Amino acid sequence: MNPVLVSASVLSADFLHLEEDVRKVIASGVDGLHLDVMDGHYVPNLSFGAPLVKALAKISTVPLDAHFMVTNPLEYVDLCRQCGVETMTIHPEVVYHFHSALSQIRQAGMKAGVALTPSTLPSVLEYVRDLVDFVIVMSVNPGFSGQKFIESAPAKIAAVRQMLGERVRIGVDGGVNPQTSLLCRQAGADFMIAATAIFGQEDYAQAIRSLRG
Ligand code: DX5
Ligand code: ZN
Numbered sequence: 001m002n003p004v005l006v007s008a009s010v011l012s013a014d015f016l017h018l019e020e021d022v023r024k025v026i027a028s029g030v031d032g033l034h035l036d037v038m039d040g041h042y043v044p045n046l047s048f049g050a051p052l053v054k055a056l057a058k059i060s061t062v063p064l065d066a067h068f069m070v071t072n073p074l075e076y077v078d079l080c081r082q083c084g085v086e087t088m089t090i091h092p093e094v095v096y097h098f099h100s101a102l103s104q105i106r107q108a109g110m111k112a113g114v115a116l117t118p119s120t121l122p123s124v125l126e127y128v129r130d131l132v133d134f135v136i137v138m139s140v141n142p143g144f145s146g147q148k149f150i151e152s153a154p155a156k157i158a159a160v161r162q163m164l165g166e167r168v169r170i171g172v173d174g175g176v177n178p179q180t181s182l183l184c185r186q187a188g189a190d191f192m193i194a195a196t197a198i199f200g201q202e203d204y205a206q207a208i209r210s211l212r213g
Pocket of ligand 1 (some may be wrong): 036
């Protein structure tokens with residue numbers, strides 16, 4: 001089993017000292033920053049939007065993955081491109097034309113990510129597989145950090161890996177801790193996204209290492 005990459009979800013960072021906290025997590029060895037943009041419509045929570053994505057892009061020295069939990073993600077393609085966001089991740093349920101949406105992200109020069117909620121079938125990927133760079137299997141219902149890992153996620157990771165092969169990176173988002181990370185790695189995931197299991201710990205470097213396995 002290969003060690004996995006770890007991305008820190010800033011949703012649980014210290015918002016009163018955000019720059020300091022984000023610089024600290026980067027210095028602690030995280031491989032990427034995961035930005036959860038929420039609109040209070042697609043998910044029952046409001047987080048942050050374009051101004052914060054822009055600000056974090058300015059100070060980040062690691063790649064950014066922007067996870068859009070909004071009803072209109074395509075309105076942010078240009079902004080993400082301008083900021084240098086590496087991967088723009090969307091939920092298939094919110095776009096009328098999924099194939100076209102992924103193409104727009106790719107044409108803007110970014111990697112296209114697809115987030116699957118716990119109830120979303122992996123078959124949604126079947127006819128767009130050539131347009132997908134990154135799949136996030138969500139192991140909680142989107143909206144909040146600090147939720148409990150949903151046990152069906154590893155089986156879905158294995159199904160996605162089987163369907164898409166090795167080219168596509170598979171991340172897990174929600175309730176990731178050292179124990180659930182191991183289950184997900186065994187199922188074929190190669191990217192862990194974590195908020196609480198990093199920002200909720202005293203020693204970020206140690207927390208990141210324990211998620212890598
Ligand atoms: C949930 C977000 C996650 C969240 C993860 O909708 O997509 O990225 O911040 O938080 P933890 O790691 O605490 O489950
Ligand atoms: Zn997320």
